[in-house]
Amino acid sequence: MGGTLAWRDVEYVVRTKDADGHNASSRVILRGTSAHANSGRVLAILGPSGCGKTSLLNALSHRLDVKRGDSLECVVTYDGKRITGADDEDVSMSYVEQEPKFFSNLTVRETLELDARLRGETQESAAALVNSTLRKMSLMTCADTVVGGDTGGKAVAGISGGERRRLAIASETLGLGTTDSKSGGGLVVLVDEPTSGLDAFQADKMVEKLVELAEREDACVVCTLHQPRSASFAKVHDVLLLASGARVAYHGPSEDVISYFRGIGFECPEHFNPAEFLIDLVSVDVGDGVGSDDAEAKSRARIERIVDEWAKHSKTTAPRAADVTRAPESTSTSKAVRKKACDPLKQFRLLAGRAWRQAKREMWVNGVRMVASVGLAAMFGGCNFQLGLGPRSVKRRVAVLMQACINTSMLALVKSLNGFPRERATVRREMARQSGGYSPGPYFLSKLLIETPIDMVFPVVFGGVMAPMVGLNKSGRKMFLTSLALQSAAASSLGLSISALSPSADVALAIGPCVMVLNIMLGDASGAFAEIPDSLAPLSKLSLIRHAFEGVLCSEFEGLVFEKEDTDAKSKKLAKSRGVRKVLARRFNEGVPPRNGEDVLEGLGLPVRGHAGRACKSQLGVAALNVAVTYVALVLKRAK
Numbered sequence: 001m002g003g004t005l006a007w008r009d010v011e012y013v014v015r016t017k018d019a020d021g022h023n024a025s026s027r028v029i030l031r032g033t034s035a036h037a038n039s040g041r042v043l044a045i046l047g048p049s050g051c052g053k054t055s056l057l058n059a060l061s062h063r064l065d066v067k068r069g070d071s072l073e074c075v076v077t078y079d080g081k082r083i084t085g086a087d088d089e090d091v092s093m094s095y096v097e098q099e100p101k102f103f104s105n106l107t108v109r110e111t112l113e114l115d116a117r118l119r120g121e122t123q124e125s126a127a128a129l130v131n132s133t134l135r136k137m138s139l140m141t142c143a144d145t146v147v148g149g150d151t152g153g154k155a156v157a158g159i160s161g162g163e164r165r166r167l168a169i170a171s172e173t174l175g176l177g178t179t180d181s182k183s184g185g186g187l188v189v190l191v192d193e194p195t196s197g198l199d200a201f202q203a204d205k206m207v208e209k210l211v212e213l214a215e216r217e218d219a220c221v222v223c224t225l226h227q228p229r230s231a232s233f234a235k236v237h238d239v240l241l242l243a244s245g246a247r248v249a250y251h252g253p254s255e256d257v258i259s260y261f262r263g264i265g266f267e268c269p270e271h272f273n274p275a276e277f278l279i280d281l282v283s284v285d286v287g288d289g290v291g292s293d294d295a296e297a298k299s300r301a302r303i304e305r306i307v308d309e310w311a312k313h314s315k316t317t318a319p320r321a322a323d324v325t326r327a328p329e330s331t332s333t334s335k336a337v338r339k340k341a342c343d344p345l346k347q348f349r350l351l352a353g354r355a356w357r358q359a360k361r362e363m364w365v366n367g368v369r370m371v372a373s374v375g376l377a378a379m380f381g382g383c384n385f386q387l388g389l390g391p392r393s394v395k396r397r398v399a400v401l402m403q404a405c406i407n408t409s410m411l412a413l414v415k416s417l418n419g420f421p422r423e424r425a426t427v428r429r430e431m432a433r434q435s436g437g438y439s440p441g442p443y444f445l446s447k448l449l450i451e452t453p454i455d456m457v458f459p460v461v462f463g464g465v466m467a468p469m470v471g472l473n474k475s476g477r478k479m480f481l482t483s484l485a486l487q488s489a490a491a492s493s494l495g496l497s498i499s500a501l502s503p504s505a506d507v508a509l510a511i512g513p514c515v516m517v518l519n520i521m522l523g524d525a526s527g528a529f530a531e532i533p534d535s536l537a538p539l540s541k542l543s544l545i546r547h548a549f550e551g552v553l554c555s556e557f558e559g560l561v562f563e564k565e566d567t568d569a570k571s572k573k574l575a576k577s578r579g580v581r582k583v584l585a586r587r588f589n590e591g592v593p594p595r596n597g598e599d600v601l602e603g604l605g606l607p608v609r610g611h612a613g614r615a616c617k618s619q620l621g622v623a624a625l626n627v628a629v630t631y632v633a634l635v636l637k638r639a640k
């Protein structure tokens with residue numbers, strides 16, 4: 001069938017600042033680059049480090065992060081029709097990142113099967129498609145090995161770097177080619193540095209796979225390559241050699257490049273790797289910085305000459321990108337691509353399945369959390385063992401309850417701040433796919449549905465162990481545990497929203513604890529420990545600590561009757577000392593000691609009946625608000 005991806009005068013200028021954020025200036029990254037790539041062929045982009053290869057690939061796939069002050073001019077067409085990277089009808093464009101991230105605890109087969117199902121395949125057709133892809137990409141031997149990496153709770157050992165790259169290509173192109181999908185549209189695969197980090201043999205195999213993919217699927221494959229060995233260079237069909245600023249130094253068949261340069265006076269030495277020869281030609285020789293001005297000036301002059309020669313040459317002989325991009329629409333031979341996707345409900349089911357599998361295989365993390373919860377509860381219980389029902393127990397109960405709230409919310413917040421950013425890069429890549437992508441809603445809901453109940457188990461265990469040790473009110477136990485569990489869910493959702501709004505995991509980890517401290521400061525609306533200024537009082541309604549604290553206070557004190565004397569072990573021991581006895585007597589005789597829990601709640605300005613339930617409802621409101629913020633942040637960031 002055949003199709004051509006072309007780009008014309010791609011210009012990208014960024015606004016840069018020095019390390020202190022001053023002295024803004026402009027830097028031209030891409031200086032009007034034009035070229036094209038044909039289907040059924042591999043176009044390798046070569047050039048010295050920093051010449052703009054990755055920026056060009058990002059511009060073609062509409063992935064450049066153009067900030068305020070930057071400018072991007074970029075016209076990309078497929079068979080003469082302009083493509084935007086979103087809802088193009090004629091072409092399906094896949095982008096394979098340099099460092100692809102996956103869900104670490106899924107096997108290679110499971111990863112591909114999910115990709116296939118998200119592209120609308122049935123279970124049977126997905127299994128068949130995955131098997132054939134595994135064979136084509138030489139991934140059969142590691143099909144049932146976990147991918148590994150660090151998207152889970154710890155770095156998981158998994159497949160090799162080469163297998164990872166092949167998996168990334170398989171994952172992005174699964175079922176999109178003409179032979180498998182019969183979609184009839186054009187397939188463009190952009191691959192950023194597929195060979196970097198691989199040994200020469202692996203790198204060569206990778207180039208072979210790209211060539212196979214291009215020829216088998218009639219795909220337009222464009223990749224950036226770092227110093228391919230001679231054999232790999234001979235395998236690619238076309239070469240785009242770039243000098244700094246992505247200026248074209250050569251563009252055409254790889255077999256013609258050496259004779260072209262010979263023609264303009266640059267002979268490749270015998271037995272020399274042609275790729276290295278080409279890259280050397282367009283590299284600036286800065287020498288060792290001492291007396292190297294001459295070498296630098298010479299190399300710059302050589303590069304200018306090479307670029308000028310190509311400009312002259314391409315005007316007369318090579319098919320010009322400008323012509324290709326302006327081809328009339330009637331010449332397009334491609335049919336509309338069938339964008340493969342499944343409905344949101346199915347997306348949700350599939351993603352929930354993955355979240356569950358990922359969580360199940362990370363049970364060791366939950367084991368550690370369980371041990372930590374029981375250990376902490378035992379320490380809390382030990383420090384406040386059997387408080388008794390004397391007047392002195394009131395203050396200690398209030399303190400234990402506040403500490404329990406802070407502890408459970410901190411643990412949940414840290415877990416969610418750590419966990420979410422790890423999978424964000426993977427999820428963003430998957431959501432951005434033209435085929436088999438999914439929307440934030442199903443992803444987010446599936447994550448909440450699977451992870452929230454698991455997260456709520458730990459505060460319940462913590463509270464369940466601690467409460468009998470401390471001797472907390474038995475009749476309010478259920479409500480006490482519910483308050484802690486809901487607070488943990490609210491803290492997790494706060495962590496999610498902070499992560500989703502933050503530009504990076506580091507920023508989220510820096511902001512998260514500060515936000516929690518603010519929650520704690522605004523959490524004591526009853527004034528048991530601190531007063532909240534009137535001006536900040538409305539804000540305290542957003543504090544998850546406040547609702548949890550009110551919930552546990554009410555569940556604890558409702559229906560509790562106090563004794564006149566302190567009977568707990570600590571008070572008895574203290575009472576034996578005459579000096580202490582006097583201090584205690586003074587402290588507790590100053591005011592009228594509360595007779596029952598209702599007196600305490602009244603003293604704290606809280607309703608004496610049924611307020612724990614209301615506090616739980618308010619907590620649900622806080623959690624829902626955070627969930628909404630996270631969802632909106634995911635949608636907005638996806639739209640960028």
Ligand SMILES: Nc1ncnc2c1ncn2[C@@H]1O[C@H](COP(=O)(O)OP(=O)(O)OP(=O)(O)O)[C@@H](O)[C@H]1O
Binds near residue numbers: 052
């Ligand atoms: N947003 C940006 N702000 C400032 N400079 C940038 C930006 N993006 C890219 N650059 C600079 O533009 C040049 C080209 O970057 P690019 O990553 O495209 O090069 P490359 O040819 O892929 O390099 P390498 O082969 O080393 O990966 C580099 O010097 C890089 O530092």
